[in-house]
Amino acid sequence: MAARAWQRMLSGRRLDLLDPSPLDVEIVDIAHGLARVARWNGQTRGDHAFSVAQHSLVVEAIFSRLHPDSTPSHRLMALLHDAPEYVIGDMISPFKAVVGGGYKEVEARLMRAIHLRHGLPPATPARVKTAIKKADAVAAFHEATRLAGFSVAEARKFFGEPKVPGDLLPLDPMPSPRAQAAFLARFAAIETEFSREAQ
Numbered sequence: 246m247a248a249r250a251w252q253r254m255l256s257g258r259r260l261d262l263l264d265p266s267p268l269d270v271e272i273v274d275i276a277h278g279l280a281r282v283a284r285w286n287g288q289t290r291g292d293h294a295f296s297v298a299q300h301s302l303v304v305e306a307i308f309s310r311l312h313p314d315s316t317p318s319h320r321l322m323a324l325l326h327d328a329p330e331y332v333i334g335d336m337i338s339p340f341k342a343v344v345g346g347g348y349k350e351v352e353a354r355l356m357r358a359i360h361l362r363h364g365l366p367p368a369t370p371a372r373v374k375t376a377i378k379k380a381d382a383v384a385a386f387h388e389a390t391r392l393a394g395f396s397v398a399e400a401r402k403f404f405g406e407p408k409v410p411g412d413l414l415p416l417d418p419m420p421s422p423r424a425q426a427a428f429l430a431r432f433a434a435i436e437t438e439f440s441r442e443a444q
Contacts, residue, residue, distance in 0.1 A: 252332050260332060262351060265358035272432055275359070278331030280425035286337055289392040291418040297330050298428040299419050300384060305431065307409050308380040315376075317438035322360075322369050323377050324431060329355035363436070364443065379408075387411035392418070 250263045254274040261269070276298060283294035301324055308323040309315060315323075327335070329352045336348065357367045369377065386404040389395035391411060395403075419427065 262332060262355070265355050267358045267362035270358050270362040272363070272429065275325075275328050275331045276425045276428045276432070279328070279428060280421045282330050282335050284335060284388060285393045286335075288394070289388070289418065290394075291392065293418040293420050295388060295392050295416075295418040296421060296424045297327050297335050298424040299415065300388065301325070301327055302424075302427055302431055303384045303388075303414050303416065304377065304380050305435075306414060307383045308377055310409055310413075311380060311383075312376060317435050317442050318365060319373050319376075321363065321432075321435045321439055322365060322373055323380060324428075324435060325356075325359060325363070325365075326369075326377050326381065328359045364439070383407045383409050384414070387414060387416060391416050 251259045251261045253259050254269075254271065255277060256271045256274050258269040258271055258274065260266075260274075279298035279301060280296050282297040283289070284297060284300050285295065287294050289295045304326060305320060305324040309320055312319070332355065333348070333351060353368075356369075360367055360369075382404045386400045386407045389400040389404065390397055415427075
């Protein structure tokens, strides 16, 4: 049997994972996939998995709160910061460290294609990437303590002190269809602002 490196999407697209084309990236596929990928390997409280789609919404909300003057393009980068996981899954940090550079390379290629498809620069600018990582750490702290069984002290050790209170964030795990719809709605809202900005 011949080896293949592409993934067939429900939209009908075939995405080459080793050489992804922006033309084969569809936001509906991203939303569908992320809404069905579990954070924390599914080890979270609640009737539903806490999805990467919902995590992405939380990170974008934190980023926008910490940086109220950020541009629509930067908010879109925050929303899409984990978008490659719609095809490669959410590998937990300890395992990423074991796997090494191959995973990171595939992830970077996918991110480049996703960015180009949506009119963003191929790579996130360094200062924006740093700001998104800080928002991601705040999200991880609240997810860890509220959903994944971490103590506050343990979460502080790994993720630092959060700068945004958790009660302001949508942390109750959503069913996949709801997370998918919420992700698409937020994407559409930011994209509308982004289109105006580009005019």
